[in-house]
Amino acid sequence: MRAAFASAASPDQPLTALTVGEVPDPTPPEGWVSVEVRAASLNHHDLWSLRGVGLAADRLPMILGCDAAGVTPEGDEVVIYPVVPDDGDPRGMSLLSERFAGTLAERVAVPRDNLVPKPAGLSFLEAACLPTAWLTAFHMLTTRGRIESGSSVLVQGAGGGVATAAVVLAVAMGKRVYATSRDPGKREKIAALGAVAVEPGARLPERVDVVIESVGEPTFAHSMKCAAAGARIVVCGATGGHLPRVDLRRLFAMRLELLGSVMGTLPELVDLMAFLIDKDIRPIIDATYGFSAVADAFAHLAQGEIFGKVTLDFQH
Template identity: 50%
Template sequence: MLAARVTAFSADDPLQGLEVGDAPAPDAGALPPGWEVVDVRAASLNHHDLWSLRGVGLRAEQLPMVLGTDAAGVTADGREVVVHAVVGGPDARGAAADEPRTLLSEKHPGTLAEQVAVPSWNLVDKPAGLSWVDAACVPTAFLTAYRMLFRSGGAQPGQRVLVQGAGGGLATAAVQIGAASGLEMIVTSRDAGRRERALALGAAQAVEPGARVGRVDVVLDSVGRATWEHSVRSVRPGGRIVVAGLTSGDPTPASLTRVFFQEISVVGATMGTRDELGQVLALLARTGVRPVVDEVLPLARVGEGLARMWRGEQFGKIVLEV
């Protein structure tokens, strides 16, 4: 089958280790009980794919490894599904219940392929109103945004939420579902065009990084070092900063004096549960919110999509059709 795999690590030029070509297809007859094969119809890219190519979360002895965490497709019995990428952990049931928590492409082959094998528990019915491309955008970006806003962040309608950085899949998803849920969404970006597009998606304000925004109830920060001081200064006393990534590295210093003096909560978030994936899919189906898609490419051109994401040029999700 055609697949995109990491074959070597390079921190400075991650695409050096990308191989797009023939790879062994999952053997349905050899899978553990409770696992099944999904014929992938669409898969989307995430920064996790670039981290894998840079050697984060993988060991050399695991290579080659099929990349990808997000996919939507069809099972052998014709069921249209969205794949939940978190295998194992405390929220798992069925065949993967006893496995340590991991994401597809970290221990088990990922979704950037014509087929992917997953536990049956990890499959959620695709709403009929969502296209394959739309559905493939949900499992990482929208699920993480949903968890950051409502579970980790505890946001309530009418509250103010600051999203650091506009343009990526996570940020655009947060703006869309936050605005649809009655939150006042504020976004930062260096690029005026991206700020305008964020406003069109429902953001109440879009400002340059570091600009004064008044006190907010919740901050969503997946950037890290470049935005951390602004996040700490912007959140109200007793508010929450939800962290779901460090694309610019660990913050130094961490501004802990302000954190403890103003009793700010710093909460981590990674993906979400299978049940939460069902909830966010239902939210999209009910509200008509659809992912912002930057570009759709065939699987064979995955390198172009990864290069665009590495350069930070995308606004929304990059999706591969299979």
């Protein structure tokens, strides 16, 4: 079968470590099932894997990809939840493509318990956007950020998958949403989604109850300054740097909560899909490529100019 995999680690030129070629079909162990992939989406996690971050040399080659939607041998249309129990990982879990083969292949083996029925109202491409970026945003807003008790949200660095999802979801939840971007074109797109788009570091008209932070060093001081008393600053990444300076005086004086967040649960994925159907909203897709153009899809993601998700259509 065809697959896209990391054949090496290349910290400085990750795309040179990407190989597209034939690999053996998966042989699912007991309790697992082979899913025919119809659509997948890319994440920055895939680029980090190509750099060798979180993917040791003894696990190469490794099929990339965390997210996919497809069809089981019984003909059921499903979305794959990518978090797999893993006693060999200190976290007690791992994502597909870290220790077990990922989703960027014509077929992928996953635990049967990780399969979620795909709602008829979502296309395969839309469903494939959800398990990592959109589920992470949903978990950050609801479970970690407890947004139901707040009225306002700041999303840093909108444009990428998680941040853009957080904007769409928070607007649909009826919250006042502010979102930053360095790019004037992206700020226009953010405003069209119903948020107040501002330049990074800009003063907001109010302090917010929840901050969605995935950028790190460049935006973290701004996140702290924009947080209301008792606010939750929820962090899921550090694409701009992982060692920000933290003003501890503001942290304790304003009684702020600084919360780490990774992914979400399988029941939350079910809730997320139901929420999308109920509110009649869909994931924002920046670009779709056929699987034969998967290298072009990775190049597009690596450029960093996307707004939404980059998806792969395995049916073309």
